Amino acid sequence: MNDDPAPLVPAELARRKFLKTLAIGVPALAAGCAEANASVLDARPGEGPAGGGAGTSGSPHLSSSPASVRSWEPETVPESTAVFPRTVIAGDMRPTSFVVACYMADKAPKRLVVWRAGATPKTVEVAFESNVVPDADGFSKTKVDNLESGTWYSYGLFDGEAGTATIRSLIGSARTALAEGSLEPVTVGVSSCVGQGTLLPDYANPLSLTPFHWPLLSKVAERDFDAFITLGDQGYMDLVYANGGTYEGYLAGWGAYHAGGYRDLFPRAGIYATWDDHEVTDSGTVVPWTSNPAERQKIDNAKRAYYRVQALEADDPEETPLWRTFRWGNTVEFIILDCRQERTSDRMMSEQQLDFLLQRLEQSPCHFKCVVTSVPFARVNHLPSKEDRWEGYSDQRDRVKTFINEKNIRKVLWVTGDIHMCYAGQMELPADDGSLAGQMWEICCTSGNTNPGWMLLPDQQFVWKSGTPHVPFLTFDPHTDSVKLVFVDDKGGAAFERTMLLP
Numbered sequence: 001m002n003d004d005p006a007p008l009v010p011a012e013l014a015r016r017k018f019l020k021t022l023a024i025g026v027p028a029l030a031a032g033c034a035e036a037n038a039s040v041l042d043a044r045p046g047e048g049p050a051g052g053g054a055g056t057s058g059s060p061h062l063s064s065s066p067a068s069v070r071s072w073e074p075e076t077v078p079e080s081t082a083v084f085p086r087t088v089i090a091g092d093m094r095p096t097s098f099v100v101a102c103y104m105a106d107k108a109p110k111r112l113v114v115w116r117a118g119a120t121p122k123t124v125e126v127a128f129e130s131n132v133v134p135d136a137d138g139f140s141k142t143k144v145d146n147l148e149s150g151t152w153y154s155y156g157l158f159d160g161e162a163g164t165a166t167i168r169s170l171i172g173s174a175r176t177a178l179a180e181g182s183l184e185p186v187t188v189g190v191s192s193c194v195g196q197g198t199l200l201p202d203y204a205n206p207l208s209l210t211p212f213h214w215p216l217l218s219k220v221a222e223r224d225f226d227a228f229i230t231l232g233d234q235g236y237m238d239l240v241y242a243n244g245g246t247y248e249g250y251l252a253g254w255g256a257y258h259a260g261g262y263r264d265l266f267p268r269a270g271i272y273a274t275w276d277d278h279e280v281t282d283s284g285t286v287v288p289w290t291s292n293p294a295e296r297q298k299i300d301n302a303k304r305a306y307y308r309v310q311a312l313e314a315d316d317p318e319e320t321p322l323w324r325t326f327r328w329g330n331t332v333e334f335i336i337l338d339c340r341q342e343r344t345s346d347r348m349m350s351e352q353q354l355d356f357l358l359q360r361l362e363q364s365p366c367h368f369k370c371v372v373t374s375v376p377f378a379r380v381n382h383l384p385s386k387e388d389r390w391e392g393y394s395d396q397r398d399r400v401k402t403f404i405n406e407k408n409i410r411k412v413l414w415v416t417g418d419i420h421m422c423y424a425g426q427m428e429l430p431a432d433d434g435s436l437a438g439q440m441w442e443i444c445c446t447s448g449n450t451n452p453g454w455m456l457l458p459d460q461q462f463v464w465k466s467g468t469p470h471v472p473f474l475t476f477d478p479h480t481d482s483v484k485l486v487f488v489d490d491k492g493g494a495a496f497e498r499t500m501l502l503p
Contacts, residue, residue, distance in 0.1 A: 420451030427440045
């Protein structure tokens with residue numbers, strides 16, 4: 001983060017006003033659909049600054065032990081929502097590890113157990129088992145390593161050892177990333193913009209927040225996928241910020257989300273997460289580079305709370321940046337960016353992060369490279385407030401495009417959110433830029449909030465667009481050299497699907 005003082009950018013303030021104006025001015029909307037032929041992807045990830053190796057600093061770290069087969073049925077242990085009111089979360093999956101985050105309302109030590117189904121009925125193969133001591137606020141985060149690659153594991157927290165426990169948390173499942181060299185297809189789901197700041201109830205007592213439930217998340221949790229990506233605005237903390245922005249307030253705010261619809265989704269598979277503006281507050285309220293001491297403190301509180309509740313391989317946002325990379329064999333590399341908290345008035349991200357992005361694009365050994373950016377890279381200049389997208393930082397955007405063209409980097413797919421609409425399209429209008437970079441594809445989604453501005457998207461650039469919430473699923477298949485895209489609606493159906501051949 002850069003703390004240099006800078007004036008508030010007027011267009012940042014205009015973004016929220018624009019969304020509200022459109023919502024008032026367009027009384028009725030129908031989901032839009034325009035189709036055209038899409039063309040799809042090629043790629044070795046180096047170790048990013050948050051990537052690989054050490055366990056999370058200051059967090060429990062499981063060491064391996066011989067797997068033991070036990071006669072035990074973990075799901076028969078009664079779940080206690082009083083002790084475990086929030087979802088369990090597994091994340092930052094690598095070929096031999098993932099991180100487990102959980103909250104314990106009683107703030108008492110528990111037992112983390114990681115297992116696979118046994119070869120015979122009513123048995124499990126316990127891969128890891130360790131005591132977990134929550135912090136003073138009731139949170140724990142544990143890196144579980146020495147696992148087998150490409151393997152599904154179950155995990156949960158219990159009030160005793162496997163076989164003797166009397167209560168448990170939700171039982172979660174997570175798959176480790178594929179081993180190097182694997183070319184197995186990989187399916188991921190993607191969400192963004194889940195919730196609205198105005199839905200947070202009275203903040204007089206933040207510890208008694210009513211959980212939110214998002215039907216779309218519950219419905220897509222019924223599908224099969226290997227991992228899930230949250231693009232930012234996973235929760236809307238606007239009223240937390242407005243009511244003091246304390247660390248404790250942000251932790252409580254996350255409880256309203258993680259005790260709701262995410263309880264259905266997050267236990268289904270491990271997640272990769274990045275943030276956008278509403279993890280702090282709306283971008284029209286404060287900019288990340290503010291030098292105001294009170295604003296700085298609120299931002300820092302929000303960032304610390306995010307790192308505490310998410311299943312990240314890191315504990316301290318000032319020590320370990322959020323941008324990082326994950327490879328699933330040689331099938332796909334997920335390059336996860338921070339497009340919010342490194343911003344200044346004249347740059348989208350730090351030079352270090354931009355260099356990281358270019359390095360990963362060039363050096364990835366994976367067939368596909370998926371860039372995870374919380375704000376659009378595609379040119380959507382018919383929408384206002386471009387300062388809140390890559391378009392507003394043309395120097396860095398042009399550097400990425402030029403690099404891709406000069407290095408002939410192929411099969412790059414971008415996934416994004418923030419602007420409260422869904423689309424599938426190319427980076428530029430074909431008539432404006434037919435270069436390799438201009439033909440790259442971007443998938444944008446909203447899974448909660450809506451924006452009538454989707455109707456302004458040109459059909460020549462976007463093969464599908466919608467103003468209603470969806471969750472896109474992407475299957476990266478190197479054998480067919482294609483990415484299958486399915487936008488799922490809140491009934492669980494496919495609102496749009498296409499098998500893409502990326503440039």
